[in-house]
Amino acid sequence: MTSKKDRPAALNSNTFLINKTDNQEVQSLVPSKQEDFSKREARGDGLIDGVAQRRKTGHIRRGLMAGPVPKETNRKRQSQTVELAQPILCVEKGNLESLAGPQLAFKNTSGGGEENLDVNLTEENLYKKNYRRKGQSTGNEIKMKTRPNVHELNVSEMVLDDIDDVDLPEVSLQAPVLKCSFVGCPVDQHTAMELKTVLLGSSLNSFSAEWINQGFAFSNTRELRYGIVQKKGGPCGVLATIQAFFLKKLLFEHTDNSSNILLRLRPSDSTRRQCLVLALSEVLWRAGEEQKAVVVISSGRSHFTPVGQYRSERLLDKMMWFSVDNINDLQVILEQHIEQYETEVLGCILLTISAVLSRSIEKVREDMDLHTTTLIGAHGYCTQELVNLLLCGRAVSNVFDNDIELDSGNGNMTLLKGIKDRCQVGLLSLFEHYNICQVGNYLKSPSYPVWVVCSESHFSVLFGLQRELLISQKEELEFDLYYYDGLANQQEEIRLTVSVGKLTQNFQEIDADLIPPLELCIRTRWKDALVNWNETEPLL
Known part of the structure; x- marks a missing residue:
C-alpha cells in the first residue's frame, strides 16, 4: 500500500472518475435487487420479478435452426457457462484510497467522453493473461453463456437463460464488474x-x-x-x-x-x-x-x-x-x-x-x-x-x-x-x-x-x-x-x-x-x- 507521503499529491474530490452522486447511483442498483431476491428466496419463491420465464419449448438455441424441440429427458442438461468472480463496487473516496492495488475505474455517465479516464482494458485480455487482482468479493458468481461488454450490462434488463430451477439459488442479479481498469x-x-x-x-x-x-x-x-x-x-x-x-x-x-x-x-x-x-x-x-x-x-x-x-x-x-x-x-x-x-x-x-x-x-x-x-x-x-x-x-x-x-x-x-x-x-x-x-x-x-x-x-x-x-x-x-x-x-x-x-x-x-x-x-x-x-x- 502506497503511503500518503509517497503519493505525488493529495487527492481531492475532483480526482476520481465518478463523483459522489454517481457513486450512490451505482451502489443503489445492486443492493435493491440483491435484497429483493434474498426475500423471495427466504419465502421459497423461485420466481424473479422483472424476468419473465420463457418456455424452453419456444426458445431458439443459438447455432440451431428453429423447429420442433424434442421433449426434455430426465437427465439434466449441462449448461455452457462461464463463472466470473464478482467484486464489490468500491466507489467512495475512502474505499478507493484503501484498495491494496490498482483501483476500479468507471465511465462517467453524467459527462462527455472527455471525462472517461479509464484504461479500457478488455475482459478478453485479462482472461488471456490468467489475470486475477486483489480485492474484495461478494462470494457470488454469475453464470453466462457469453461475455458481454461490461459497460453495456444493465441489471434491470438482465435475462437469465438456460438455468434450471435447481440453479436459481446460485444466481445473482448483479452485473459482473471486473477489475479491468485503473483509476488515474x-x-x-x-x-x-x-x-x-x-x-x-x-x-x-x-x-x-x-x-x-x-x-x-x-x-x-x-x-x-x-x-x-x-x-x-x-x-x-x-x-x-x-x-x-x-x-x-x-x-x-x-x-x-x-x-x-x-x-x-x-x-x-x-x-x-x-x-x-x-x-x-x-x-x-x-x-x-x-x-x-x-x-x-x-x-x-x-x-x-x-x-x-x-x-x-x-x-x-x-x-x-x-x-x-x-x-x-x-x-x-x-x-x-x-x-x-x-x-x-x-x-x-x-x-x-x-x-x-x-x-x-x-x-x-x-x-x-x-x-x-x-x-x-x-x-x-x-x-x-x-x-x-x-x-x-x-x-x-x-x-x-x-x-x-x-x-x-x-x-x-x-x-x-x-x-x-x-x-x-x-x-x-x-x-x-x-x-x-x-x-x-x-x-x-x-x-x-x-x-x-x-x-x-x-x-x-x-x-x-x-x-x-x-x-x-x-x-x-x-x-x-x-x-x-x-x-x-x-x-x-x-x-x-x-x-x-x-x-x-x-x-x-x-x-x-x-x-x-x-x-x-x-x-x-x-x-x-x-x-x-x-x-x-x-x-x-
Whole structure:
C-alpha cells in the first residue's frame, strides 16, 4: 500500500472518475435487487420479478435452426457457462484510497467522453493473461453463456437463460464488474511545480524541444532494428539506459525467438514492442523498490489552470498518473499505453516523470548528495543522478560501490552516496580513465553483459552476447562486443573484437590522441585490452 507521503499529491474530490452522486447511483442498483431476491428466496419463491420465464419449448438455441424441440429427458442438461468472480463496487473516496492495488475505474455517465479516464482494458485480455487482482468479493458468481461488454450490462434488463430451477439459488442479479481498469489521478499544480523543481531546478523553467520531441522509436535499418533512435542531444542518458534494459530483455530473457542469439538482433515489430514494455516495467518497478510503481500518460486535456510561480508548456497539466502495486498490473498499463512512449513526442518525459514518481519526489531528493541537484542539467543533458535512478532505482550522485563518509573538519562528516548492490546492466565512464571518478564493481560487472557508456557528455550502449565473459577467469580472453549510438545516425552494425591478456600489446607506444574514447572506456573494465574494429571506421 502506497503511503500518503509517497503519493505525488493529495487527492481531492475532483480526482476520481465518478463523483459522489454517481457513486450512490451505482451502489443503489445492486443492493435493491440483491435484497429483493434474498426475500423471495427466504419465502421459497423461485420466481424473479422483472424476468419473465420463457418456455424452453419456444426458445431458439443459438447455432440451431428453429423447429420442433424434442421433449426434455430426465437427465439434466449441462449448461455452457462461464463463472466470473464478482467484486464489490468500491466507489467512495475512502474505499478507493484503501484498495491494496490498482483501483476500479468507471465511465462517467453524467459527462462527455472527455471525462472517461479509464484504461479500457478488455475482459478478453485479462482472461488471456490468467489475470486475477486483489480485492474484495461478494462470494457470488454469475453464470453466462457469453461475455458481454461490461459497460453495456444493465441489471434491470438482465435475462437469465438456460438455468434450471435447481440453479436459481446460485444466481445473482448483479452485473459482473471486473477489475479491468485503473483509476488515474490528474497531476495537480503542486505536483507539477515539485516535478519541475527536481527535474529542471525551478517551476519557472521549461523542457527543451529536444526532450519534448523525443520518444522510444526504433531504427528501421535492418542490421539495427534493436536500436532506439535519438533525434537530438539532451535525453541520451534516458535513451541509453532504456536501450540497455531493452537489450537485456531481447537477448537474454525473451525466449520466443530463435536459439541463435544473432538472429535476436533482428527482432520483429511485435517483439520490439514487447521487450520495450518489459524494459520500461523493470526500470519503474525497481525505482519503486519493487513494491509499487507509477505510470504517467498524457490525457490530452488540461486538468488545472496554472496560477502563481509556474510556467506552463501545457505538458504536465495534461498528465495523469496510475499507481500499481504489482509488476503484472504495471506491464498491463504500459502495454495499453505503449504508443504514447513510442511516438516521437513526450516519450522520454513520460518515462522520466514516471520514474521520479515511482521513487517519490521526496526520496529522489534524499538520494542525492545535495538536495538542490537537478535530474536534467545544463543544455538539457541528463545528470548522473537521473541515469542512476533508471539504472539502479536510486538517484544517487556517484558510481562507486556503497557509501563513503568524508571528514569535513570540526567533527562534521559528509556522506557520499553510491551504488548499493550489483546492477542488472552496468556503466563504463570515460571520466574514470581521466581519474575524475571511480566506477565500482556493481556497475562494471553487472548481471548481464550490457553497459551504458558515458563518454564526452554523451551516453551510448556497449553489449556482448555471452554472459560467460563476465565470469571468465582465463588469462587470455577474446570476445566480441557490439556498440550502438542512437544519436550518431548509425547505418551499420559495429562489432568490436576485444582481446585481453598476453595477446595484447604495449599501448604506451601508441599516441593517446589516436585511441578512440570508446576503447579507453573498454580498458577501464578490461585493462590493456586490444580492440579490433573489424573494418569499421574507429569513432574518434
